[in-house]
Amino acid sequence: MKGRRDFFPPLDIGAGRIELGHGSGGRATAQLIEELFSAAFDNDWLRGMNDQASFEAPPGRLVLTTDSFVVSPLFFPGGDIGCLAVNGTVNDIAMAGAKPLYLSASFILEEGFPLADLHRVVQSMAVAARAAGVAIITGDTKVVERGKADGVFITTTGVGNVPDATRIDASRARPNDRIILSGTLGDHGVAVLSRRENLHFETELRSDSAPLHELVAAMLAVAPDLHCLRDPTRGGLAAVLNEWARQSDVGMIIHERAIPIRPEVAAACEFLGLDPLYLANEGKLVAVCPPQSAEDVVRAMRRHPLGRDATIIGEVRADAHRAVEMETAFGGRRLVDWLSSDPLPRIC
Amino acid sequence: MNLTEAFRDADLARRMATTIATEVSPHRRYSLMEFCGGHTHTLARYGLEQLLPGNVEMIHGPGCPVCVLPGGRIAAGIALAQRPGVILCSYGDLLRVPARHGATLMRTRAAGADVRMIYSTRDALAIAQRHPDREVVFFAIGFETTTPATAVAVTEARRLGLQNFSVFCNHVLTPPAMSGILAAPGGVAVQGFIGPGHVASVIGSRPFERFAEQDGYPIVITGFEALDLLQAIRQLIRQINVGRAVLENEYRRVVSREGNEKALALIDEVFTLREDFEWRGLGRVAHSALRLRDDFACFDAEARFALTVEDVPDHKACECAAVLRGAIRPEQCKVFGTACTPDNPLGSCMVSSEGACAARYRYATRGVPRAGTEAV
Amino acid sequence: MCLAVPARITELRPGGLALVDMGGVSKEISLALLDHCAVGEWVIVHVGYALRRLDAAAAEQTLQLFMEAARESD
Numbered sequence: 001m002k003g004r005r006d007f008f009p010p011l012d013i014g015a016g017r018i019e020l021g022h023g024s025g026g027r028a029t030a031q032l033i034e035e036l037f038s039a040a041f042d043n044d045w046l047r048g049m050n051d052q053a054s055f056e057a058p059p060g061r062l063v064l065t066t067d068s069f070v071v072s073p074l075f076f077p078g079g080d081i082g083c084l085a086v087n088g089t090v091n092d093i094a095m096a097g098a099k100p101l102y103l104s105a106s107f108i109l110e111e112g113f114p115l116a117d118l119h120r121v122v123q124s125m126a127v128a129a130r131a132a133g134v135a136i137i138t139g140d141t142k143v144v145e146r147g148k149a150d151g152v153f154i155t156t157t158g159v160g161n162v163p164d165a166t167r168i169d170a171s172r173a174r175p176n177d178r179i180i181l182s183g184t185l186g187d188h189g190v191a192v193l194s195r196r197e198n199l200h201f202e203t204e205l206r207s208d209s210a211p212l213h214e215l216v217a218a219m220l221a222v223a224p225d226l227h228c229l230r231d232p233t234r235g236g237l238a239a240v241l242n243e244w245a246r247q248s249d250v251g252m253i254i255h256e257r258a259i260p261i262r263p264e265v266a267a268a269c270e271f272l273g274l275d276p277l278y279l280a281n282e283g284k285l286v287a288v289c290p291p292q293s294a295e296d297v298v299r300a301m302r303r304h305p306l307g308r309d310a311t312i313i314g315e316v317r318a319d320a321h322r323a324v325e326m327e328t329a330f331g332g333r334r335l336v337d338w339l340s341s342d343p344l345p346r347i348c
Numbered sequence: 349m350n351l352t353e354a355f356r357d358a359d360l361a362r363r364m365a366t367t368i369a370t371e372v373s374p375h376r377r378y379s380l381m382e383f384c385g386g387h388t389h390t391l392a393r394y395g396l397e398q399l400l401p402g403n404v405e406m407i408h409g410p411g412c413p414v415c416v417l418p419g420g421r422i423a424a425g426i427a428l429a430q431r432p433g434v435i436l437c438s439y440g441d442l443l444r445v446p447a448r449h450g451a452t453l454m455r456t457r458a459a460g461a462d463v464r465m466i467y468s469t470r471d472a473l474a475i476a477q478r479h480p481d482r483e484v485v486f487f488a489i490g491f492e493t494t495t496p497a498t499a500v501a502v503t504e505a506r507r508l509g510l511q512n513f514s515v516f517c518n519h520v521l522t523p524p525a526m527s528g529i530l531a532a533p534g535g536v537a538v539q540g541f542i543g544p545g546h547v548a549s550v551i552g553s554r555p556f557e558r559f560a561e562q563d564g565y566p567i568v569i570t571g572f573e574a575l576d577l578l579q580a581i582r583q584l585i586r587q588i589n590v591g592r593a594v595l596e597n598e599y600r601r602v603v604s605r606e607g608n609e610k611a612l613a614l615i616d617e618v619f620t621l622r623e624d625f626e627w628r629g630l631g632r633v634a635h636s637a638l639r640l641r642d643d644f645a646c647f648d649a650e651a652r653f654a655l656t657v658e659d660v661p662d663h664k665a666c667e668c669a670a671v672l673r674g675a676i677r678p679e680q681c682k683v684f685g686t687a688c689t690p691d692n693p694l695g696s697c698m699v700s701s702e703g704a705c706a707a708r709y710r711y712a713t714r715g716v717p718r719a720g721t722e723a724v
Numbered sequence: 725m726c727l728a729v730p731a732r733i734t735e736l737r738p739g740g741l742a743l744v745d746m747g748g749v750s751k752e753i754s755l756a757l758l759d760h761c762a763v764g765e766w767v768i769v770h771v772g773y774a775l776r777r778l779d780a781a782a783a784e785q786t787l788q789l790f791m792e793a794a795r796e797s798d
Binding site: 198199257270275323327333335337 | 352356358361362385386389392393394395396397398399412413414439440441443444464465466467471490494574700701702709710711712713
């Protein structure tokens with residue numbers, strides 16, 4: 001005979017919304033986890049419904065990283081907050097030369113957030129995690145009152161492992177090293193901008209959000225002694241190069257003509273008055289590499305789908321001022337300044 | 349023809365620069381002022397000055413409407429944003445400009461005000477229509493290039509019968525500003541002008557003829573691509589070499605002598621001249637700015653909200669007035685790059701990236717003192 | 725000041741609006757400041773408004789001027 005406790009209506013993913021009760025830790029929370037998160041991420045750890053997950057310690061050194069994702073709008077051409085949350089953390093692990101293994105995912109949900117949107121985000125995370133070969137093995141859910149979150153905020157923490165011998169670090173750039181970029185700049189930044197209210201424009205551009213660990217593995221296979229690696233997310237290429245220049249106490253020079261930029265990105269930057277060097281990328285990396293391996297690394301990258309446009313864009317040099325400079329398309333020189341805040345569209 | 353690419357041909361640029369090098373007289377110094385911040389930006393982002401011979405110097409003029417906006421008017425805009433129920437709409441350029449004590453529209457938003465960045469006045473109108481219960485104020489800035497956009501918004505607001513839309517008008521005029529620099533005590537240390545191409549696209553090249561005919565300065569109305577600038581610099585040098593002073597129009601693909609008459613009529617319908625206007629760095633200049641006509645008073649935020657605008661003087665150490673006239677270079681200002689940086693601007697030249705000092709700080713290589721980057 | 729970019733009109737829309745293409749990016753802008761624009765024409769766009777038509781013949785002549793200037797150095 002069916003008891004009272006067996007009858008509980010399934011989540012109304014089509015029309016339902018997040019309610020404060022979903023964060024209370026009671027039955028509604030369990031249902032949300034089971035029917036939405038666990039169903040999508042689909043592994044034994046989550047099915048176990050524990051507050052934690054345990055796993056065998058992998059060989060080598062462990063790498064830990066965490067990132068919060070607050071992007072607005074939540075959905076944009078080529079991606080959404082969900083795949084960013086997975087790929088972003090996978091990439092932070094990859095930038096240490098490490099193999100990403102497991103992720104945790106915490107959600108802060110706004111009361112009233114449509115379950116259909118949450119479902120879409122979670123599905124996107126599941127697809128991204130499978131593509132990256134990682135499992136989302138534990139997580140958390142909280143709900144805040146309407147108005148206190150932008151729909152959803154996601155924090156992912158990732159664990160990976162890296163061979164002891166790999167020492168990639170921001171302080172390792174040396175004069176004469178080559179600076180390598182894996183592909184076109186600014187695609188993600190412009191794709192997101194195109195969906196911002198008050199800036200709305202149409203473009204075929206899509207976010208480049210992608211997991212980069214296999215590309216990195218291909219690079220390390222030909223050049224185990226890569227010096228620096230990073231994905232130029234917020235702040236763009238300019239931020240990464242300036243950070244490295246400071247940490248390594250060197251200067252850098254890049255060549256505008258060598259930097260691949262899609263025409264649509266260039267066009268969007270023109271009419272908004274933005275500089276692609278400062279725009280976010282979610283599926284690109286920049287590397288500093290000893291000069292003798294640079295060509296081999298680029299060749300290896302070009303054999304990989306995410307590195308087809310890989311190219312050497314500049315070199316590191318001694319400089320007490322730690323300046324990052326660019327040789328412009330016209331042969332002049334300009335500084336690539338380290339901005340303290342996001343660039344804004346301008347009229348002037 | 350790809351209109352953008354053809355005007356950015358690097359090989360052409362290199363060869364034009366070589367031509368310029370053969371045409372300068374080695375015994376002369378050439379000081380040319382580009383009035384417009386957009387030109388300053390093109391020069392800086394492409395490092396074009398390095399392609400020029402050493403005796404050609406570009407002096408960066410005050411044609412940056414953000415830079416010349418007095419702190420008191422930004423403060424008034426901030427006060428408007430802080431009024432309950434107001435949605436303040438602004439172009440991106442203004443959001444980080446400091447008024448007093450580091451207050452900016454951005455920080456005001458962080459403190460709870462509803463400040464929205466827009467790309468176009470159309471967006472401000474749309475916001476007003478979507479929120480009939482809120483007061484929507486557009487913080488209007490810009491020279492004559494940008495004024496027509498505000499004029500359209502005001503006439504459109506009237507046509508739509510909007511009851512909740514107004515404009516805080518800070519539109520300024522180019523020819524009076526140029527005359528203001530020329531009239532400044534000490535005069536101006538330039539021999540020719542790169543004329544503002546987009547201002548001229550609206551007002552025509554005719555209003556600039558007086559600078560040649562009456563004031564004796566060669567002036568070339570110039571487009572904004574690298575090749576436009578190199579061509580205009582060459583034309584100015586050739587005029588200076590033979591002691592000629594005429595207006596030349598390099599930007600014929602966009603600029604005519606009469607300008608955009610439809611836009612000018614709209615501006616005239618909506619705006620009238622202010623007696624005078626305080627310019628940051630230039631002081632008080634007569635008949636150099638616009639306000640809404642009395643006919644449109646209900647769309648004038650200054651009238652609607654009984655705004656008072658304080659006088660916020662610049663820092664004592666600020667030498668912008670001298671920089672704007674070309675009397676000193678940015679690096680020669682005692683506080684350049686130390687107390688005065690783009691993050692903490694003491695005066696107008698550092699305020700927006702087209703400002704003479706900000707452009708120098710952000711883009712110029714070597715020899716620029718940079719606070720906080722010296723190796724320890 | 726005055727960031728204005730060349731754009732090609734790809735579609736006329738009611739209310740004096742138009743869709744323009746700026747090198748692969750499309751945006752809806754206002755033609756309120758111009759008269760009788762047609763699809764295929766080039767304009768320069770500033771803060772969401774077409775300010776002036778771009779005269780292709782004049783552009784061509786200007787490019788010729790640049791090339792003459794460049795030739796002087798050869």
